[in-house]
Amino acid sequence: MPEAHDRPPETFTLRLRRFDPDSGEAPYWDEHTVQLEPHRSVLEAVLQAKDRDDGSIGIRCSCRQAICGSCGVRVNGEPALACHTHLDAARAGARDGVIEIEPMGNMPVIKDLIVDMDAVHWKKIQRVTPWLLPKQPVPEREYIVSKESMVDVTQTMACIQCGACVSDCLAMEVDPGFVGPAALAKAYRFVGDPRDEERFERLNDLAQDPQGLFDCTHCFKCVQACPKDVNPMGQIMRLRRIATADHHIVDRNNGERHEAAFASLVKDNGLLWEAELLPRSYGGNSWFGKLAPAAGRELLASLPTAIKGLVRGKMGPLSAIKPPHRLAREDLKAVQAIYDKVESRPERYELNLYVVGEDEAPQAEPAGAAAGGAEGSAER
Amino acid sequence: MKVAYWPGCVSRGFTPELHGSMAKVAPLLDIELVELDRACCTGAGVIAEHNQELADTLNARTFALAQQVDGAAMMMNICSTCQGAQSECQERLDANSEYRAHVNDTLAGEGLSYEKGLTNKNFLWLLVEEIGLERLRSLVRRPLTNLKVGPFYGCYIVRPRERLGIDSERPRDRYLEQVIETLGGSVIEYAGMRKCCGFPIITMNKQASLKQAGRHLGDAIDADADCLVTPCPLCHLNLDLQQPTASKVVGRQLGMPVLHLPQLVGLALGLDPKELGLTRHVVRPTAVIDWSSSVVAAAA
Numbered sequence: 001m002p003e004a005h006d007r008p009p010e011t012f013t014l015r016l017r018r019f020d021p022d023s024g025e026a027p028y029w030d031e032h033t034v035q036l037e038p039h040r041s042v043l044e045a046v047l048q049a050k051d052r053d054d055g056s057i058g059i060r061c062s063c064r065q066a067i068c069g070s071c072g073v074r075v076n077g078e079p080a081l082a083c084h085t086h087l088d089a090a091r092a093g094a095r096d097g098v099i100e101i102e103p104m105g106n107m108p109v110i111k112d113l114i115v116d117m118d119a120v121h122w123k124k125i126q127r128v129t130p131w132l133l134p135k136q137p138v139p140e141r142e143y144i145v146s147k148e149s150m151v152d153v154t155q156t157m158a159c160i161q162c163g164a165c166v167s168d169c170l171a172m173e174v175d176p177g178f179v180g181p182a183a184l185a186k187a188y189r190f191v192g193d194p195r196d197e198e199r200f201e202r203l204n205d206l207a208q209d210p211q212g213l214f215d216c217t218h219c220f221k222c223v224q225a226c227p228k229d230v231n232p233m234g235q236i237m238r239l240r241r242i243a244t245a246d247h248h249i250v251d252r253n254n255g256e257r258h259e260a261a262f263a264s265l266v267k268d269n270g271l272l273w274e275a276e277l278l279p280r281s282y283g284g285n286s287w288f289g290k291l292a293p294a295a296g297r298e299l300l301a302s303l304p305t306a307i308k309g310l311v312r313g314k315m316g317p318l319s320a321i322k323p324p325h326r327l328a329r330e331d332l333k334a335v336q337a338i339y340d341k342v343e344s345r346p347e348r349y350e351l352n353l354y355v356v357g358e359d360e361a362p363q364a365e366p367a368g369a370a371a372g373g374a375e376g377s378a379e380r
Numbered sequence: 381m382k383v384a385y386w387p388g389c390v391s392r393g394f395t396p397e398l399h400g401s402m403a404k405v406a407p408l409l410d411i412e413l414v415e416l417d418r419a420c421c422t423g424a425g426v427i428a429e430h431n432q433e434l435a436d437t438l439n440a441r442t443f444a445l446a447q448q449v450d451g452a453a454m455m456m457n458i459c460s461t462c463q464g465a466q467s468e469c470q471e472r473l474d475a476n477s478e479y480r481a482h483v484n485d486t487l488a489g490e491g492l493s494y495e496k497g498l499t500n501k502n503f504l505w506l507l508v509e510e511i512g513l514e515r516l517r518s519l520v521r522r523p524l525t526n527l528k529v530g531p532f533y534g535c536y537i538v539r540p541r542e543r544l545g546i547d548s549e550r551p552r553d554r555y556l557e558q559v560i561e562t563l564g565g566s567v568i569e570y571a572g573m574r575k576c577c578g579f580p581i582i583t584m585n586k587q588a589s590l591k592q593a594g595r596h597l598g599d600a601i602d603a604d605a606d607c608l609v610t611p612c613p614l615c616h617l618n619l620d621l622q623q624p625t626a627s628k629v630v631g632r633q634l635g636m637p638v639l640h641l642p643q644l645v646g647l648a649l650g651l652d653p654k655e656l657g658l659t660r661h662v663v664r665p666t667a668v669i670d671w672s673s674s675v676v677a678a679a680a
Contacts, residue, residue, distance in 0.1 A: 314394050
């Protein structure tokens with residue numbers, strides 16, 4: 001079989017989502033066929049349809065090489081850069097052989113495939129003070145920082161502001177005020193920068209915001225959506241770790257308490273004691289947490305759910321008083337020894353694969369099975 | 381086949397019918413479950429959010445215990461969230477030998493060590509990849525004829541694709557559909573089938589959390605599903621236990637039964653609905669039970 005770029009032009013069918021809010025008409029689907037080599041991009045196909053069939057098709061683009069971030073769309077329901085998606089791959093992923101192209105989600109449509117990035121994405125980016133607030137006094141020459149700390153923040157600097165993660169964010173889908181993955185990744189870019197003066201203030205601001213740091217629903221959509229491996233959710237989790245473990249920020253959203261309660265319930269029992277997690281997340285991380293007013297209100301509100309669970313035998317009546325399951329003494333001691341050793345380290349030890357890389361190529365067998373071995377270093 | 385079996389916490393806590401139904405179904409599929417009763421919680425991503433090394437070490441201990449099970453072909457779990465949390469830790473442990481040695485040093489006190497190369501599969505993956513759809517089809521005693529089932533995966537078992545080994549050769553994010561069809565049911569596709577149930581933020585933002593659950597349930601109703609099936613007990617908590625509250629949040633009647641994967645398989649393999657714990661759900665899967673008992677009655 002010839003190389004992709006040697007193959008002759010083929011016919012591809014596109015199904016475009018068209019919408020002009022000014023027209024007063026509802027959105028509709030519009031099909032076009034184009035003739036292009038299979039290694040050409042979805043963007044080239046849309047531009048050919050616009051050039052030959054219908055000049056009114058709206059799409060935003062500029063660099064055509066996955067650098068400017070202008071042509072974010074959804075191809076077959078998944079976020080993508082139109083210029084970075086090959087036609088043959090897009091057709092292979094299509095439900096019925098027709099490549100479906102829609103505007104991104106979570107942002108209003110201006111026309112056809114063009115969304116209003118300014119109304120959503122850029123407002124959220126501005127929300128996180130996206131510039132360095134330099135440590136004082138500013139040195140006469142340059143700041144001297146470790147190489148690792150700069151490599152670390154380059155992961156978030158790789159963001160091209162295409163909006164793919166914003167488009168796919170499931171928390172934003174139900175809570176449009178959520179600061180969102182792109183902006184929080186940008187926040188990490190400065191929180192992780194040793195030259196920044198206001199690390200604590202940035203973290204505290206985002207942790208206390210009910211639609212901030214603890215509003216992420218942990219769905220990995222942004223991780224999957226990002227064409228530049230920024231790993232926004234990973235950055236959000238790191239922000240949470242730094243806010244809670246390093247700066248002991250107790251937020252108004254139960255984020256810190258939930259985390260602390262979860263970790264200590266597993267330390268005490270080896271397994272999770274679900275009935276105790278809720279009161280502690282609201283009232284504070286101890287058995288007495290449930291007596292706090294905030295916990296009382298929540299427990300009262302949850303009473304109908306709890307009663308239903310009891311009636312259906314999902315939980316025993318004693319599960320509110322003692323854990324339903326616990327590891328045997330020896331195993332619990334071993335688990336607690338792990339906690340003690342790891343938590344007594346002067347600094348959290350965190351492997352960042354983006355910084356250190358993998359020391360061996362993973363084999364085809366994923367999510368478990370064996371692969372080879374080699375060397376590498378860990379500390380960030 | 382013999383597996384080192386990690387049931388997770390919630391399957392033995394708030395959704396005991398999951399653990400129970402897995403125990404009933406396993407012998408019918410010739411799966412020998414050796415329960416990892418010495419292993420601790422995976423941390424469900426929350427312990428990793430608190431301290432990454434702690435989560436990696438706790439899970440490395442579980443992996444090491446699994447590797448000690450004599451004759452086990454692999455480790456198996458019945459929880460999407462456990463799968464995702466364990467896969468994330470395993471990715472770091474397997475990627476870097478120095479880090480693995482560092483973590484193993486903590487386990488050394490107990491005489492344990494994790495060696496790179498554990499295979500850990502959710503029951504869904506094991507069903508399709510190890511048992512095989514053809515064999516599963518041959519074991520069906522009570523086909524799910526006319527039962528319209530909506531899949532609900534849970535985020536942790538479908539994203540990120542690379543970490544979870546999902547590709548065109550192993551379309552693990554399509555397996556629920558394949559299993560439903562193999563058991564004789566009809567697949568109902570709806571908007572929320574690979575979205576988030578909202579459970580991770582139930583204590584942080586209850587409205588947003590239950591709005592997610594409520595919307596997906598509503599979408600499934602609009603798509604004419606009789607019930608949903610999920611491989612994730614945490615999704616089950618938000619979709620079933622919290623369904624009455626979710627109904628208020630989204631302002632519509634719901635009443636959508638949600639089955640655990642082993643329950644759906646068990647029904648098709650001829651087990652009794654009550655034995656599978658179907659009476660323990662908040663939203664009683666009446667449609668399913670009526671349907672299955674009438675088929676049983678007809679067969680008898």
